[in-house]
Amino acid sequence: MKLWQAHNSETLMGLHCRALTDARFDGATVNVELARTLFSRVHANTAHVIERRPELITRQPEDAVVLFFVLAGEAFYYSSDGVRILRRGQFVVCDCDRPFMRGFSRHFQELSLKIHRHALFDQTGLMRIQAPRFAEFGGHQNPLANRLVDLIDAATHTDGPRLPDEDTLVRLVERLLGDDDGVDAPRHLAAARRYVEDHLNDPSLSAQKVASAVGISPRHLSRVFASVGTSVPQHVLDRRLTTATAMLRRPEAASMTIAEIAKRCGFTSITHFSRSFSQRFGERASDVRRRATQQRALASSTVSVHRRDMFVDSAIAAESRHNGAIADRS
Template identity: 35%
Template sequence: MSDPAAGAGGPAGARSLKFSTNGIPSANRMELWSMHNAKALIALDIRTMDESPLTATEINLHFPSIRLAQVRGSAQVIERNEKFIRKHPMDVIGVFFALKGEAFFYYPGGFETLRPGQAVIYDADRPFMRGFHRGVEEMVLTIPRDEYLALSGGKPLARPVVLDFHKAGPENRYVLALAQLVRDALVSRPWSGAGAAPSTAPDPAVVEASAVELLRLLVAPKGAGIPEGYVSAAKCFIDDHLGDPNLCPSQIAEAVGISERHLTRVFAETGEPPGTYVLARRLERAAALLSDPAEGATSIAVIAARCGFASQAYFARAFKARFGMTPLNARREARAEGLIPPN
């Protein structure tokens, strides 16, 4: 059932909504599922593909501008035809990130088959039909059309744009970063009182700004990106390559599609040079691994190497400088607190 949960997340704030068909009589599920989507995401004409009862869950995050959602459900078809759009205009652009299962996407004049690891950007007020014959699992981002047009330089979205986010590469680096940002925001949800600890919870204002600027990099005329978008894409690449001891600013800049000098400039606006950020992320990951029950039998040397440290001695010094204790003491402390089992 719908379970609104509002919470403050800094000056911009974010509001969390949840829906589940669990506990709802089968005869009422479709109506309530449609009502939730109309209120929390996009109004849809929804039908099941057989007589099996609908099962569905959805987590929504509402920011001042954008909306995010994590959607799971059984086989279904969703549609917005011209008559339905006239009755339920949305004035939003949607970005749909497919996580599992194939889906068909019909629109006037065309057809797409969407696979896991692909995203489609489409105007919700242009007719479309989407079908999930094996069920749906996806993430969604919506943004008001006028804000999208400001990002795209005024270019309307007449046809769907299909992008890949399942692998790194120059052609999809920005959509990959956007998908990871949306995923992390939905998993953490600190503004609804669940998930990440306060020290690691993302700031809602930063999440929203980063998402908007990554979307700008995807849809704007070439060269129209601004620092926030490039920094978000760079941080995504860094997190994916922390285990590479040779990770360096030139490699990061090339992956993001800007010069090393430009990378240094955009990071300077965050107050932290690229190299400093890389070291901080490596140490944070190492600290997480040292307190992870699943890594209790992994040696400290192996953890150091997995986090990109070529020298265990340097790792120990840097770790102590950051956390005030050695890696060994951090593991002992985790064992004392019962976070990981004793030897």
């Protein structure tokens, strides 16, 4: 077992391994390493467990993502996100630098693909895999995963291996992970919008800052916003203009200059603010403030008249009651 642990720690990632029986461990691997990827074929006839512990991650970070494709037997995958059982025709994508545990039945076989994070980031914009992703392959489902399995299988055959084009592998992983954009995009979009909302008054707010806060690349962030028909700069501008409009309608705006309001909303140029405001709302910011002031004055006047009328009505009613009482005594 110590040899198995040492071999996997050297070739794949730092792992702690232990057998579930006292029997002599029986297993083998074939590994092929290219510039940005490592793919492996593994079979083990002894039930065992491997762990990627926090201390191992600290001591031996991998800065990579790995895909495990189960060919035979069963395996469990356990992490802080829960536990899943994987059988033939299923695979998991996980971050090598997030703790996990995997357990394997006897007569287990799988293929794996490890890809360096910088290659993944360059292609997908993903800096990390926040939670393991599970899916199926084989037959007519998931042709991208099937193609990856075929390439890894051909490269790890001991009899006449055929090395794949690494760019092809990376693009396949990009597209495979891209299939989950529909799941991740709403979460990334919500996080980006929250960050923008909290930093609207920061004149240095940029797509780079938002992307760093969310944990994805600016390019990927652009794709996320494009999926809802806008861009990061346009969203920031829209939110600043909307916030400025709300401020202009408040009573305290009467004692502020338009430049002060623009600055509080993150604008550094009053010219840019005025032009953008007019284009968006079809009127000047000063017009919005003046109309709001007039509406408040009208509302206040209406309330005053209403109160005066109520006072007059009350006085008339009181006098009527008083005169009625005098008539009754007479």
